[in-house]
Amino acid sequence: MTPEITALTLAALLHVGTLTLLVICANVQLPRYMTMGKRDTDFSDQITGKTARVYRTYNNSLENLMLFGIAAGIIAISGQSTPLTATCAWVFLAARVLYIPAYVYGLTPWRSYIWLTGVIATTIMLIAALV
Template sequence: MTPELKVLILAALWHMLQLVFFAVPANLELGTGKTLSPRDPYRLKKPLMEQVSVPTGRLARAYNNHNEALLLFAIAAIAVTLSGASSGYTATLAWIYLAARIAYVPAYALGWVPWRSIIFGLGWLATGLLLLAALFAPSSV
């Protein structure tokens, strides 16, 4: 298994843990009557995210942001692996992505400005460089 795929698995596990970081306080704040419900708008009066605390809302947005980032990273990790472009360089980029995604959660939850955006940018850049490494890998065909 390439290092990029290992980091992808770790990133997926991190993503699962992020859901816990958000879901536990959301359930404590809202109660299971709301969180286990079908969440129909007429029953809730306003969206659940408008009913949670600021930190819990930030954790939810960080989780949703990783939904988008993880998709691109997965494409990059798989493309690097399938193209045979895996190297020390691409492994380093994969680890940078994961470190940035881990750092992003407290940065978002604690409202670190401008650090949240800088940390996001590092992960995004690492993913883009991985995609380029796969795209420009020497062809074995």
């Protein structure tokens, strides 16, 4: 397994952890009939505070994981793994690990810098695949 795919796998597991945290927080904050019901309506507008931040972190993770997954997949499939792309993959993963608490605890502007670091690392991987 390439370092990029290993980082992708770990990032996916981190995403599962974020989902788990969201489920726990939502179940504490919302009535059981909402969390255990049919989910015909969106209740995201009824969560507040740290639970709402965890929800936004989860959505941000989805967006970033998609781009990183494309980058890691292209690098692995095309056999273009290099020390640069491997480093970028680990930087992305580290940024995602740091982003969760930075967002949940409202560490501005640091959360934006951490997010940007992950996006830059992913972008470098995509450019490296084309060169």
